[in-house]
Amino acid sequence: MxxxxxxxxxxxxxxxxxxxxxxxxxxxxxxxxxxxxxxxxxxxxxxxxxxxxxxxxxxxLGISNAEWEVLKALVISGAPYRMGPSELAKQLGLTPAAMTHRIDRMTAEGLVTRERDENNRVRVIVELTAEGRSKWLDAMRAATVFEEELLQDLSAGERGALGDMLTRLLDRVEDLQARG
Amino acid sequence: MxxxxxxxxxxxxxxxxxxxxxxxxxxxxxxxxxxxxxxxxxxxxxxxxxxxxxxxxxxxLGISNAEWEVLKALVISGAPYRMGPSELAKQLGLTPAAMTHRIDRMTAEGLVTRERDENNRVRVIVELTAEGRSKWLDAMRAATVFEEELLQDLSAGERGALGDMLTRLLDRVEDLQARG
DNA sequence: TCCGAAGACTTCAACCCTAAAATTCGAAGC
DNA sequence: GCTTCGAATTTTAGGGTTGAAGTCTTCGGA
Structure with missing residues (x-):
């Protein structure tokens, strides 16, 4: 359970x-x-x-787990690493309000910038700074090392099988969720 | 990552x-x-x-996920379903302060009772009520149905293999954690 | 016996999140 | 061209959690 x-x-x-x-x-x-x-x-x-x-x-690395997630989402979005708050909120699975606060903090720490979109002044654009990207890279390196250690006891075949089964579970849970 | x-x-x-x-x-x-x-x-x-x-x-069922966890821990402890707050906190992985508040809420809702241990008045005993146990049972039934549906695409052999691999991962992560 | 240390729990302040209300701006209808 | 509707974001109120400080009780040494 x-x-x-x-x-x-x-x-x-x-x-x-x-x-x-x-x-x-x-x-x-x-x-x-x-x-x-x-x-x-x-x-x-x-x-x-x-x-x-x-x-x-x-x-x-001096950032929180929550902040790392935001960095990740921005990097994944690809250059020029810009996203709107609601877009970010949707990807991270939290409310727009929470996103506002996270961006507040991260702006203060210099990880991202926030500015109004001049083409559509309702929107806001959050953009990764160089420092933000660098922090992401550091975290990424540490994470991959850890993940490799975590899976070290599993053979390549097992890793594949595990990934496959987990994916099937994921599909199933999404299906169950869709049905309500 | x-x-x-x-x-x-x-x-x-x-x-x-x-x-x-x-x-x-x-x-x-x-x-x-x-x-x-x-x-x-x-x-x-x-x-x-x-x-x-x-x-x-x-x-x-009218309870929160957090409350369900407390019920679970108490049931697992076995009859007479009593535990101290700090014992509970340790099992659930949260601070004693948080535990105090959870117990406050759950006491108000009639899921558990809280009383001082008369043998050792420093301690407090949290005990499951009949209603608490009944709620746990309801949640348990729902959970097992869901879990069975979740795993329905996996054969018995696959389930075993999956459980085995996950257990090995768990051992590994605990080992990594112990090393710091 | 008295005093201080240690342990168990609670209280307090600060933080982050959610849900809902408020704000701000853009777009469509008349 | 005004007005209203709607979308994006922020603000507000209320939980829930953490970490630190505080309270109460027990235990051991002087």
Missing amino acids: GDTPDTAGIDGVSEPSLDEQIAVYQREFQDLDPQVEKVVSALSRLNRRMNVAYGRQTAA | GDTPDTAGIDGVSEPSLDEQIAVYQREFQDLDPQVEKVVSALSRLNRRMNVAYGRQTAA
Whole structure:
């Protein structure tokens, strides 16, 4: 049923092992498929740990995880690395209001600039600065190192199979979501 | 490098497909292993979607995702379903302060009770109420249905392999974390 | 027995997010 | 050419979280 979702605030966690936890669960709730449960719990636990790891890396670079996401979105948009706030908000999955605040902070830190679009003065253009791009690159390098270490126990064949299965799960969850 | 982490606030997301996104990334950052990237991005995107799904289910039952986690922890602890706030906080990966507030809310809603331990008056005991347990059961039923649907495209063999690989990743990330 | 240290929990201030209201500007209708 | 509708962004109010400071209780040494 999914572990606790968000990035933890405390480091030394001391959780029970996955199998332990599932065993306890079965005592309290009989019709539980341990195989399913294992996948689901591992997924969310893994994700939590990874977010903590990313958080450390970005913190070491002097930016927050949230800021890194904005940098990412801008880079992905390609040169000249410009996007509107609502476009960004949609991609990052948060509200326009939250985006406004993030841009406030990032502008103050010199990672992006914000200016009105002179062609259409309703719009605002957020643009990556050189410093922002450089921070992104640093974070990117750290992230790829970490990711490679994370997957080091898996063979190329396994990595492919894993990617494939996860993609199928992703398709399925999007399908379920679409149906409501 | 992991997608945007937290549970989105907006539903209709319209993200680029995974492969699309990775292709764009490779343009901007050459030494990127697409296989690794696919696994990592799928993991975090999947998790985000799952959290949204869980959130809907628990919301339908009149509790929040956060509250469900507390109920879970208490049930896992086994009868008589009692734990201290700091014990709970550690398991859920949040600060004691946050735990205090959650317990405040849940006490007001009748999901748990809070009382001082008369044997050791420094401690506080949080105990699941009958209503709390019933809510947990409802949420549990909904969750298992969803999880079974999520994995319906995977054969039993695939589920096992997936669980196994995820567990290995989890071990690895814990190992990396321990090293700092 | 008294005092100080340590532990468990709570309170306080600051921060970030969401949802909803307000603002600002552009576009279409009359 | 005014006016109204609609879209993009910002502002406001209200949760929820963290980190630090504060309170209360227990425990051990003088």
